[in-house]
Amino acid sequence: MLDIAFDKGDSPLAASIGKAGQTWNSSAEPPAPDCPRWQALSETGLFRLACDRDKPFAERNIGIIHAMERLGEECRDGGFTFAVATHLASTLTALDRFASAELRAEVLPDLVAGRRIGAHAISEAEAGSDALAMTTTARRDGPDYVLDGDKAFVTNGPIADVFVIYARTAGTGAGSVSAFLVDRDTPGLTVAGAKPLVGLKTSMNGPLQLRGCRVPASRLIGREGAGFMVLSHVMKQEILYSFMANVGQMKHTLARCVRHVRRRRQFDRPIGDFQAVSHRIANMKMRYEISRQCILTAAARQARNKDVTSDVAIAKIYVSEALLANAIDAVHLHGGVGYLEETGLGEGVADALAAPIYSGTNDIQRGRIAAMMGVGS
Incomplete structure (x- = not known):
C-alpha cells in the first residue's frame, strides 16, 4: 500500500x-x-x-x-x-x-552549491547493458590506482568537473568492479566533446579516455570491489528521480492537450466531443496517473527497506513507455499544428524516444523482473 x-x-x-x-x-x-x-x-x-x-x-x-x-x-x-x-x-x-x-x-x-557538476561513467562501446563486460581497469600502485580504458555515453561528461568512474579492479563477477571519483583535470583523463543527440539536446553526452590516469586510493567510493553495490543503489535513485521528472512532463502535456481539445472546434463543436479524441485523452490520463503511482509505490517500499528491484524495473518500463505514448498522442491531437517545430511537441517525442534506453534498457529491465521470479537464465 x-x-x-x-x-x-x-x-x-x-x-x-x-x-x-x-x-x-x-x-x-x-x-x-x-x-x-x-x-x-x-x-x-x-x-x-x-x-x-x-x-x-x-x-x-x-x-x-x-x-x-x-x-x-x-x-x-x-x-x-x-x-x-x-x-x-x-x-x-x-x-x-x-x-x-x-x-x-x-x-x-x-x-x-552548484559550483561543480558531476558525471557518471559506466558504459563502454562494447559494454552497455552487459556492464560486467567492461574492460576499463584500475590497477593498484602504491597509494594510488592507475586507470586505463574508454567510457562511452557519459551523461554530463563534456561539462562535468568530477566523474564517478567504474573500473575493473580484480577478477570477474560482481565483486570485480570498483567506483572512483576522478577530477576532470587529472593527468591521463581526456574528456571528448558532446555527441549530438536526437533529443534531450541540452544533455551533454560524450566519451572519455583514461590512459595511465593515476587516482589516489582515498578517491575510492566505498571499498574495493563494491562498485556494483554502489551502481545498484545509484541506478535505482536515477530511475526514481529522472522518471518522476518525466511524470511531471506528462502532467504538463496532458493539461496542454485538454485545453486544446476544449478550445479547438471542428464541425461546429469542440473536438473533445468526439469519442476518438476523448478516449485518447482518457488514455493519456490513465498513463499519467499509473506512472505516478508506480514511482511513488517504489519509493514507499524502499523507505520500508523492502527489496525494490522489481518495483523500480516495473516503474522504469511503464513510465518510459507511457511517456512516449503520451508524447505521440499529443502530436496527433494537435493535428498538423502538432508537427510544427514551434509547438515543441515533436521535441517531446524525440526526448521520450530515449527513455526506454537510458538507465537500463527496457529489455534488460524485463529480464530483471523475470529473474526475480525465478524465470529465465
Whole structure:
C-alpha cells in the first residue's frame, strides 16, 4: 500500500521550484556552474537535500522525488532535467551514501552549491547493458590506482568537473568492479566533446579516455570491489528521480492537450466531443496517473527497506513507455499544428524516444523482473 505521505507533492522545495517556473525556460543553454538555471536550482536547496544527513534517507528521497516531478512539470527542457537527475543520483547520491567522511567533506560542498557538476561513467562501446563486460581497469600502485580504458555515453561528461568512474579492479563477477571519483583535470583523463543527440539536446553526452590516469586510493567510493553495490543503489535513485521528472512532463502535456481539445472546434463543436479524441485523452490520463503511482509505490517500499528491484524495473518500463505514448498522442491531437517545430511537441517525442534506453534498457529491465521470479537464465 502507498503511504499517503508519499503522495503529497506540496513540499516547500517543490513549491520553490514552481515559483521559479520562468527561470527553467529562460534559455536553452546546456547546464554549467555559471548557468543561471543551474544556479537557481542549487539555490532552491535541491542538491543540499540529497546530502543532508540530519534528515532520514526516506524523507530526503521523497522530497527529491516530488521536487523532480515539479521541475519536470515546469521545465520544457528535458535535457536540463536529465542532467539534474544525473548530478543528483549518479554523483551526489553515490558520494553521500558510500564515500568516506574525508572525501565527502572535500568534494560535496562545491557539488551541493552548484559550483561543480558531476558525471557518471559506466558504459563502454562494447559494454552497455552487459556492464560486467567492461574492460576499463584500475590497477593498484602504491597509494594510488592507475586507470586505463574508454567510457562511452557519459551523461554530463563534456561539462562535468568530477566523474564517478567504474573500473575493473580484480577478477570477474560482481565483486570485480570498483567506483572512483576522478577530477576532470587529472593527468591521463581526456574528456571528448558532446555527441549530438536526437533529443534531450541540452544533455551533454560524450566519451572519455583514461590512459595511465593515476587516482589516489582515498578517491575510492566505498571499498574495493563494491562498485556494483554502489551502481545498484545509484541506478535505482536515477530511475526514481529522472522518471518522476518525466511524470511531471506528462502532467504538463496532458493539461496542454485538454485545453486544446476544449478550445479547438471542428464541425461546429469542440473536438473533445468526439469519442476518438476523448478516449485518447482518457488514455493519456490513465498513463499519467499509473506512472505516478508506480514511482511513488517504489519509493514507499524502499523507505520500508523492502527489496525494490522489481518495483523500480516495473516503474522504469511503464513510465518510459507511457511517456512516449503520451508524447505521440499529443502530436496527433494537435493535428498538423502538432508537427510544427514551434509547438515543441515533436521535441517531446524525440526526448521520450530515449527513455526506454537510458538507465537500463527496457529489455534488460524485463529480464530483471523475470529473474526475480525465478524465470529465465
